[in-house]
Amino acid sequence: MRKVGVVYRRELASYFRSPIAYVVIAAFMALSGYFFSIALFATRLAEMSYTFANLSVVVLFIAPILTLKALVDERRSGTDELLLTSPISVPAIVVGKFLAAVTIYAVMLLVSGVFPLILSYLGDPDYGPIFSGYLGILLLGSALIAAGIFASSLTQDTMIAGMVGFVMMFGLWSFSWLSAALPGRWGEIAEKLALIDRFDVFLRGVIDTVDIVFYLSYIFVFLFLAVRIVDKRRWS
Amino acid sequence: MISVQNVTKRYGETVGVQDVTFEVGEGEILGFLGPNGAGKTTTMRVITGYHPPTSGTVTVAGYDIVTQSHEAKRHLGYLPEHPPLYVDMTVAEYLGFVAALKEVPRKERKSQIDEIVDMLNLGPVYKRLIRNISKGYRQRVGLAQALVGRPPVLILDEPTVGLDPKQIHEVREVIKSLGGRHTVILSSHILPEVSMVCQRIAIINKGRIVAVDRPEALSSSMRGNKRIIATIEGDPARVQEAISRLDGVLSVTADESSAAQGGAVVARYEIEASGAKDIRRELFFAMAGIESPILDLRSVEMSLEDVFLQLTTEEDNGDEAGPAGGGSEAGDPGAGGPGASVEEVTQGA
Numbered sequence: 195m196r197k198v199g200v201v202y203r204r205e206l207a208s209y210f211r212s213p214i215a216y217v218v219i220a221a222f223m224a225l226s227g228y229f230f231s232i233a234l235f236a237t238r239l240a241e242m243s244y245t246f247a248n249l250s251v252v253v254l255f256i257a258p259i260l261t262l263k264a265l266v267d268e269r270r271s272g273t274d275e276l277l278l279t280s281p282i283s284v285p286a287i288v289v290g291k292f293l294a295a296v297t298i299y300a301v302m303l304l305v306s307g308v309f310p311l312i313l314s315y316l317g318d319p320d321y322g323p324i325f326s327g328y329l330g331i332l333l334l335g336s337a338l339i340a341a342g343i344f345a346s347s348l349t350q351d352t353m354i355a356g357m358v359g360f361v362m363m364f365g366l367w368s369f370s371w372l373s374a375a376l377p378g379r380w381g382e383i384a385e386k387l388a389l390i391d392r393f394d395v396f397l398r399g400v401i402d403t404v405d406i407v408f409y410l411s412y413i414f415v416f417l418f419l420a421v422r423i424v425d426k427r428r429w430s
Numbered sequence: 431m432i433s434v435q436n437v438t439k440r441y442g443e444t445v446g447v448q449d450v451t452f453e454v455g456e457g458e459i460l461g462f463l464g465p466n467g468a469g470k471t472t473t474m475r476v477i478t479g480y481h482p483p484t485s486g487t488v489t490v491a492g493y494d495i496v497t498q499s500h501e502a503k504r505h506l507g508y509l510p511e512h513p514p515l516y517v518d519m520t521v522a523e524y525l526g527f528v529a530a531l532k533e534v535p536r537k538e539r540k541s542q543i544d545e546i547v548d549m550l551n552l553g554p555v556y557k558r559l560i561r562n563i564s565k566g567y568r569q570r571v572g573l574a575q576a577l578v579g580r581p582p583v584l585i586l587d588e589p590t591v592g593l594d595p596k597q598i599h600e601v602r603e604v605i606k607s608l609g610g611r612h613t614v615i616l617s618s619h620i621l622p623e624v625s626m627v628c629q630r631i632a633i634i635n636k637g638r639i640v641a642v643d644r645p646e647a648l649s650s651s652m653r654g655n656k657r658i659i660a661t662i663e664g665d666p667a668r669v670q671e672a673i674s675r676l677d678g679v680l681s682v683t684a685d686e687s688s689a690a691q692g693g694a695v696v697a698r699y700e701i702e703a704s705g706a707k708d709i710r711r712e713l714f715f716a717m718a719g720i721e722s723p724i725l726d727l728r729s730v731e732m733s734l735e736d737v738f739l740q741l742t743t744e745e746d747n748g749d750e751a752g753p754a755g756g757g758s759e760a761g762d763p764g765a766g767g768p769g770a771s772v773e774e775v776t777q778g779a
Contacts, residue, residue: 200530204516211518276514276575279478280531281503428481430442 201290240317261342262356323399330396333409340416437486446472461628513572532579664722
């Protein structure tokens with residue numbers, strides 16, 4: 195795992211070598227700015243829970259775009275032959291790519307830090323829920339990104355990786371809708387697994403270790419699966 | 431340096447390579463020869479750890495590629511069939527990335543990369559995006575990548591593909607110069623290339639190694655029989671009859687249509703004699719006996735190409751287009767390449 199940094203730096207730079215990072219960041223800013231303004235004008239409250247709720251949907255569209263090329267491009271260009279025959283482990287490759295995508299995502303959130311500044315200029319916001327909201331949206335997005343990395347390990351086609359990623363993310367995101375349809379225990383399980391329900395806790399200003407662990411487990415499971423897929427392909 | 435023991439690689443039901451065993455000594459250059467689809471790339475992928483073997487073991491520099499993969503890979507440079515390039519990086523960035531990947535100490539990176547860039551004449555494209563450089567340069571950047579970290583073992587899958595004759599010559603010289611310091615496995619379907627650059631050759635066909643030996647040894651040991659080509663003046667019927675009466679002669683064919691030269695008839699004969707027997711002396715006296723002077727006499731070794739074709743086609747003749755296709759392909763680029771090999775010369779005769 196020592197060489198996560200090598201992959202991470204290359205991957206991060208590669209986002210900025212293509213227009214992808216700029217376009218995605220710009221799209222995110224446009225949408226979040228739009229939602230923030232609407233919420234601000236409609237409620238006239240110095241708080242961000244509406245904005246965060248809207249962002250949690252925007253993330254659903256951003257995450258697949260950030261990850262659709264992650265592992266697909268390595269296979270398409272044959273560079274996986276370089277990586278997999280170099281002294282670097284598969285987990286290091288996958289984690290490096292994950293962290294690079296998360297970094298881009300974090301940059302977006304950082305730029306959106308202008309919203310709390312605006313609020314503090316206009317009124318006197320309660321920073322607690324804003325901070326926990328940011329933490330929540332970071333974790334939610336990271337979990338989705340991990341799912342996207344997994345999706346990109348499955349195929350050799352970026353479009354398919356993007357679609358599979360999106361469908362998977364949407365399913366996980368909205369598992370709780372399923373809970374209403376499923377009877378008894380299964381409904382409970384579905385509700386427990388839903389990504390968005392935990393996010394609501396953060397919006398209320400509550401930071402619970404359980405919720406953080408929940409998202410981290412999601413990340414771990416998907417990255418683990420991605421590593422297994424890459425490894426398995428080598429052996430088969 | 432490299433030891434491959436009973437390696438089998440299956441992809442689901444299909445067998446990539448079967449029971450492959452060979453060794454490559456330190457500083458040796460081994461040529462890997464075979465028709466397309468014979469298992470060259472598969473074998474190389476197994477050795478480099480890209481596709482671990484289904485069964486069997488591979489050790490590189492004493493480290494098992496599966497159980498000690500990290501150490502093994504540290505001693506390895508690999509140029510795959512398609513150079514593994516990030517086209518959105520410049521050559522400089524790319525080689526820097528590879529140096530970090532290969533654990534080259536930060537202080538040595540610059541000097542090492544400079545040296546490789548000089549050796550492969552990459553100077554003119556050093557600052558350019560890989561996306562924008564020609565195929566020949568890309569191939570050489572791929573080779574440069576394999577050399578980063580000065581790995582003692584180099585696995586090069588068709589290193590001269592896509593290069594023009596001048597570049598092919600340069601790259602061959604580079605690879606030759608790597609021998610001694612590096613242990614190299616080089617795959618190719620260009621026969622002259624392999625016989626020029628490599629000390630030993632492994633011929634692979636349908637996933638099996640069919641021969642491993644020095645190029646000369648391969649040619650002479652392939653067939654017990656000797657072949658002699660003689661140009662003799664005199665009545666072809668009489669000459670042919672006299673030759674065929676010699677002890678040990680298996681067949682005689684009057685090769686070329688007879689040509690008149692100062693009234694006499696001159697013809698070329700191809701004589702095949704059995705075993706170790708050298709019939710040239712007897713041939714001389716026999717021809718002297720019938721007053722038919724020998725104008726030219728040569729014993730011919732089987733060309734590497736003959737060996738290759740024989741080894742890769744004899745098992746089941748005409749079974750598929752594969753071996754034949756490989757053979758003809760092998761001839762063309764060789765003829766275009768610079769510096770004809772011994773094999774080419776004898777073959778052309």
